[in-house]
Amino acid sequence: MFIMKIYDELVARGLIAQVTNEKEIKEIINSGNATFYIGFDPTADSLHVGHFMALCLMKRLQMAGNKPVVLLGGGTGYIGDPSGRTDLRSMMSPEIIQQNCNCFKQQMERFIEFGEDKAIMVNNADWLLELDYIELLRDVGHCFSVNNMLRAECYKQRKEKGLSFLEFNYMIMQSYDFYHLYRNYGCNMQFGGDDQWSNMLAGTELIRRKLGEDAYAMTITLLMNSAGNKMGKTAKGAVWLDPNKTSPLEFFQYWRNIGDADVLKCIRMLTFLPLEQIDAMDEWKGRQLNEAKKILAYELTKLVHGEEEARKAAL
Numbered sequence: 001m002f003i004m005k006i007y008d009e010l011v012a013r014g015l016i017a018q019v020t021n022e023k024e025i026k027e028i029i030n031s032g033n034a035t036f037y038i039g040f041d042p043t044a045d046s047l048h049v050g051h052f053m054a055l056c057l058m059k060r061l062q063m064a065g066n067k068p069v070v071l072l073g074g075g076t077g078y079i080g081d082p083s084g085r086t087d088l089r090s091m092m093s094p095e096i097i098q099q100n101c102n103c104f105k106q107q108m109e110r111f112i113e114f115g116e117d118k119a120i121m122v123n124n125a126d127w128l129l130e131l132d133y134i135e136l137l138r139d140v141g142h143c144f145s146v147n148n149m150l151r152a153e154c155y156k157q158r159k160e161k162g163l164s165f166l167e168f169n170y171m172i173m174q175s176y177d178f179y180h181l182y183r184n185y186g187c188n189m190q191f192g193g194d195d196q197w198s199n200m201l202a203g204t205e206l207i208r209r210k211l212g213e214d215a216y217a218m219t220i221t222l223l224m225n226s227a228g229n230k231m232g233k234t235a236k237g238a239v240w241l242d243p244n245k246t247s248p249l250e251f252f253q254y255w256r257n258i259g260d261a262d263v264l265k266c267i268r269m270l271t272f273l274p275l276e277q278i279d280a281m282d283e284w285k286g287r288q289l290n291e292a293k294k295i296l297a298y299e300l301t302k303l304v305h306g307e308e309e310a311r312k313a314a315l
């Protein structure tokens, strides 16, 4: 039987948006020798659907033998990423950041298997909070071009409302993380949502300048519906993974009610069903599409809330 390698599977599932070096990334993750990281800023007391996609990517790569480094942004949370946002973020207190980190940690542990050679979790508070300003400026400041930074895609939406100096520094902190993980964990790949592209590129550039080494970045496609809107949001706000914020039934219903044009895409991108099974559903129409929505809702509810909740919600 032909077994698809992980990189081709990610392509076939429509998960890859941009890559810095296709050949190298493909080789390394297909060999199962990659140590890669994804960062999560503790912006709320629960993960949401966007985070879920990133965690699924980690799991897929872990299943192919690669080692995920989950980074909690206990340090970057003090600044707040302006990437791709029009609004100014409000500053979070240290207590809230800590509390949100704890919530993320608990939810992630149910989803990814941690252990020395399986996956590790780190918190950038451990190195960012103790940086010395002048020392940092001299250490890495000279590697960043303000002109290039201002041209970065991630600030485009910010040009009108303005970008504070606080937020402008976010990219430097995220780059520093990549550099730190490269040196301390041999982590030479960073993945994330497509809005993270500029931050990730800045990190590869820092590693090149400081160490003369190559590091790679890859982004995953943002989940958009056929009308061009970001998915995972309802009139009430985000679709959360915490059952107390979005009940398993509401979670199920969200996927059960998505548009016909979006079902197959979501099944491909979000579930772990084998691609052959999904391909066979490609021609489905009418009542069968309705069936596909139930499959999507069931599979996702099972992943997030467990089989029993999924079965209850499907009744």
Ligand SMILES: N[C@@H](Cc1ccc(O)cc1)C(=O)O
Pocket (backbone or CB within 6 Å): 038, 039, 040, 041, 071, 073, 076, 081, 124, 173, 174, 175, 177, 178, 192, 196, 199
């Ligand atoms: N900036 C990322 C989170 C992140 C934080 C630190 C990193 O090193 C990497 C990623 C986001 O907003 O989603």
